[in-house]
Amino acid sequence: MTADSRPARPTLLGQNQYGKAENRVVRIVRDGATHRIKDLNVSVALSGAMDDVHYSGSNANVLPTDTTKNTVFAFAKEHGIESAEAFGVHLARHFVTSQEQIHRARIRIEEYGWERIGATGHSFARTGQETRTTEITFDGRGFQVISGLKDLVVLNSTDSEFWGYAKDEYTTLKETHDRILATEVTARWRFSWTGEDETEGDGAENGDAPAWEETYAQVRGHLLEAFAGTYSLSLQQTLYAMGSRVIEHHAGIDEVRLSLPNKHHFLVDLEPFGLKNDNEVYVAADRPYGLIEGTVLRDGAEARIPVTD
Numbered sequence: 509m510t511a512d513s514r515p516a517r518p519t520l521l522g523q524n525q526y527g528k529a530e531n532r533v534v535r536i537v538r539d540g541a542t543h544r545i546k547d548l549n550v551s552v553a554l555s556g557a558m559d560d561v562h563y564s565g566s567n568a569n570v571l572p573t574d575t576t577k578n579t580v581f582a583f584a585k586e587h588g589i590e591s592a593e594a595f596g597v598h599l600a601r602h603f604v605t606s607q608e609q610i611h612r613a614r615i616r617i618e619e620y621g622w623e624r625i626g627a628t629g630h631s632f633a634r635t636g637q638e639t640r641t642t643e644i645t646f647d648g649r650g651f652q653v654i655s656g657l658k659d660l661v662v663l664n665s666t667d668s669e670f671w672g673y674a675k676d677e678y679t680t681l682k683e684t685h686d687r688i689l690a691t692e693v694t695a696r697w698r699f700s701w702t703g704e705d706e707t708e709g710d711g712a713e714n715g716d717a718p719a720w721e722e723t724y725a726q727v728r729g730h731l732l733e734a735f736a737g738t739y740s741l742s743l744q745q746t747l748y749a750m751g752s753r754v755i756e757h758h759a760g761i762d763e764v765r766l767s768l769p770n771k772h773h774f775l776v777d778l779e780p781f782g783l784k785n786d787n788e789v790y791v792a793a794d795r796p797y798g799l800i801e802g803t804v805l806r807d808g809a810e811a812r813i814p815v816t817d
């Protein structure tokens with residue numbers, strides 16, 4: 509099929525994908541004087557029969573990235589944004605089912621939160637620094653939905669120890685039985701839902717899909733509860749407790765991957781000033797930092813969340 513257009517070179521096209529990245533779409537829902545806001549950053553990546561455009565420059569199979577951008581904005585109007593996940597599922601299905609040459613669509617979405625301020629019904633302030641994330645992939649048969657969050661900074665001012673570790677001639681770290689434990693949580697969780705058994709084309713999509721909004725709030729809550737409630741002997745132990753808690757409370761989630769930078773807080777030596785530092789004054793170091801990462805799986809489930817990203 510493509511051999512004709514392939515130049516006579518000792519090279520071969522490998523994995524490729526394309527689409528418009530970082531479409532910043534803000535959707536307002538006006539319910540009388542009370543408005544709701546969805547603020548997303550949507551990135552589309554399509555792949556399929558794209559050999560020709562790379563080998564010969566024929567654009568016959570290329571749905572322009574500009575069109576993918578337009579689709580994001582048109583869908584925001586036509587279908588609304590009930591949740592980032594539902595929006596991504598809709599988009600992914602559209603690209604694969606409407607264009608024969610497109611075999612796979614990956615939609616990545618970041619969602620920025622807003623909370624109401626004042627009594628107007630139309631005034632908002634951006635919430636915290638944390639960002640909600642989701643990635644929807646559709647290959648024409650089933651969906652894979654990996655949702656998550658990033659930039660969620662948390663700190664325990666006690667109930668954290670670190671001792672009993674391996675030591676060699678380069679080890680200078682002092683054992684501690686009371687330290688600050690702080691991290692900036694990046695979490696991703698994979699749903700077992702694939703949408704394969706759902707009925708299509710009747711507008712009643714996602715009948716069997718998880719309650720995306722509710723699940724996000726619950727998972728976030730479990731991550732925070734586990735961080736706060738674990739008496740920690742290492743950040744690794746805390747990581748496992750956080751992932752396990754999510755899986756134990758959500759039958760529809762099979763896998764959780766966490767990336768937890770150890771935001772070190774070092775005790776300051778106040779002796780030169782004749783002062784005793786009784787675990788009260790710390791310097792917050794920004795780098796280097798320990799980086800603790802790991803996947804927690806439901807027993808029997810397969811690891812599918814990419815390790816590198």
Ligand SMILES: O=c1[nH]c(=O)c2[nH]c(=O)[nH]c2[nH]1
Pocket residue numbers: 670681741742743744770798
């Ligand atoms: O929770 C921790 N895990 C480590 O692996 C580690 N290594 C280190 O120097 N401090 C810490 N803290």
